[in-house]
Amino acid sequence: MTCMDARIDPSAAFNIPLGAAHVIRNAGASARDAFRSLVISQQLLGTTEVLVVKHTGCGMLIFDNEAARDIVKKNKGEAAAKEVEDLDFLTFSELEERVKEDVDWLRSKAVEEGVKVSGWVYEVETGKVRKVVD
Numbered sequence: 001m002t003c004m005d006a007r008i009d010p011s012a013a014f015n016i017p018l019g020a021a022h023v024i025r026n027a028g029a030s031a032r033d034a035f036r037s038l039v040i041s042q043q044l045l046g047t048t049e050v051l052v053v054k055h056t057g058c059g060m061l062i063f064d065n066e067a068a069r070d071i072v073k074k075n076k077g078e079a080a081a082k083e084v085e086d087l088d089f090l091t092f093s094e095l096e097e098r099v100k101e102d103v104d105w106l107r108s109k110a111v112e113e114g115v116k117v118s119g120w121v122y123e124v125e126t127g128k129v130r131k132v133v134d
């Protein structure tokens, strides 16, 4: 599971051959946002391991809910602003801390029991990954 950022090449970073892994992507690599797909991947399709991979330079590090809502309002007007007024954009301010939080959150779920979960940071500067939660 990783961010939708176009600079990330998960297959190259982890040497994953085509067909060997489900790659679930969303803004910020949010475990909560990916949960539906993770459950389908594991329970219906039989995967047994999750790598939570966030990255340096993530856009989710540079704004918060209020700023995102303000941008929507400015760009699209009141009706659009109303549609996102209760939306949590799941931004964060500490990269490695959020990797750990997402790993802990997944490990707290009964449906994830028996699934191996690890946490990683992808360095967009080098294309390399480093493990932050074993």
Ligand SMILES: [Zn+2]
Residues within 6 Å of the ligand: 003, 004, 005, 027, 028, 029, 055, 057, 058, 059, 060
């Ligand atoms: Zn990102």
